[in-house]
Amino acid sequence: MKEQGKIWMNGKLVAYKNAKVHVLTHALHYSTAIFEGIRCYNTPRGPMIFRLPEHVERLFKSAKMYSMKMPYSKKEISDGIIKTVNANKLKECYIRPIAYYGHGVMGLTPTPNKVEVAIACWEWNTGESSAGKIHGARCKVSSWLRIDSRSQPMQAKAASNYANAALARVEALRDGYDEAIMLNYHGKVSEGSAENIFIVNKGEISTPPLNAGILDGITRDSVIKIARQEGLVITEREIDREDLYIADEVFMTGTAAEVKSVSEIDNVTIGDGKVGDITRKLQHAFYEASRGKDERFSEWFTPVQ
Template identity: 80%
Template sequence: MKEQGRIWMNGKLVPFGSAKVHVLTHALHYSTAVFEGIRCYKTTKGSAIFRLPEHVNRLFKSAKIYSMKIPFSRAEISEGIIKTVRASGLKECYIRPIAYYGYGTMGLTPTPNKVAVAIACWEWNAGESSAGKVRGARCKVSSWLRIDSRSQPMQAKAASNYANAALARVEALKDGYDEAIMLNYHGKVSEGSAENIFTVIKGEIATPPLNAGILDGITRDSVIKIARSEGMTVVEREIDRDELYLADEVFMTGTAAEVKSVTEVDNVPVGDGRPGEVTRKLQDLFYEASRGRDERFSDWLVPI
């Protein structure tokens, strides 16, 4: 990672390399952290943060589910995000706010520790999300089941959820795929390791509902709104594994991935094995909206 700019730590911007935490930080041992992943894009009207209030709201929702009290207001966190991006000098970047139980008392109970908040940003590098944009992603249905809210609240973007996701991602990569698709405890399709998933069958776009154990993705919501605004039909319904093999198109959405095409599932080509027409169209429309080129969605962009 290229260290550039400053990191906001508990209200102060500190040099990138000095943004340190103690090794006995509670979250490091017990995953007691909630976080966000946000993008700042170079748009027609300068740099702007995509759906900032929605991301900040989700951070607070994640904290609430875990009874974690973030010692800053939504406005202060939003301001901190904007200041961090400005301090970086970057025109486009990935932004990572995180709230976590800090250093003080060691033991399972997090609450004796203070809740700390940090916000960092860094240069966006397509890296691991490039598969699916340039070419279609090859996915594997994971042998790891997506945890569900009987075990952990899936509406929280909590660090603890990502142990399960990382197992699936690493398994997929080791087996020569680009990404994992995870089934839930009911055997239904839930999501990718860090993306929501959609199928396109006979022109109908479908995506699993929130109770399939998925994160309420902000890109998912954006793509649903964009698709509906174009008169496309989008339904939220349970999706069976078989449908992945028979769908005309499969695509994934996420802050990192944006809209990425899935062209193979378990070595079975999706459709004709090439990125499909609907996926391409949504990729383009999402690009236009996030870069300020679609006036219909200009209120999704907060200038910095």
């Protein structure tokens, strides 16, 4: 992350070193924040933000679910994102807009405090040689259950949800794995700590439905649309833990991960332990689509310049 870069804060671009919040910021103490993770790719037509309207729409839906009144319109946030990428002179980057209750009244109730918004971006290594791309990731089913909508709105991309995910991720890394897979309160597969999950059996793809306690991932949606365009059969259904072990292929999707292969779960080898044919096909197809090389998905891009 460039320390000489710019961050958009409450409508103004400020120097990286001056993008500060007070130690008594409400969100720091009570996780009263919602955010997005967005990618900008360098395409044949120049830098383009991938599915910007969908990300901004989800940000506002998250705010509504948490009764957070956004101080800016969707257009103002979209323009702020574009302005931030341009100010940092980046052709490819990860973008993080975040809305949070700021410094003011301390105590559990956030609404007396002002909602503040910041947008940052930084260069992101796509990790072509990391686990999940060249070779499959090793995962474990976490001992931590995925919270669901009986506890808080899981369709919101809220900071508080990620405390649960962080517990699972740290446990997996501590135990020598690359990633965690979380079950919900019903014992069904939910998602990874920061990715949606898919399994492949006999050429057919399955993924947990939204009511399994998963985030409605935009990369997940992109991969589903790409798969169907490629003539692949894909269904949303409940998935049992045992289904993971006997699957021909398992892969995960997310803004940061893109399409990540899983080769092992709880020390059980998935398929032949290599990146599967369908996973490889979707990795390539998503790469082409997200880099603006597949005209079928040209509407997914917003130009930066």
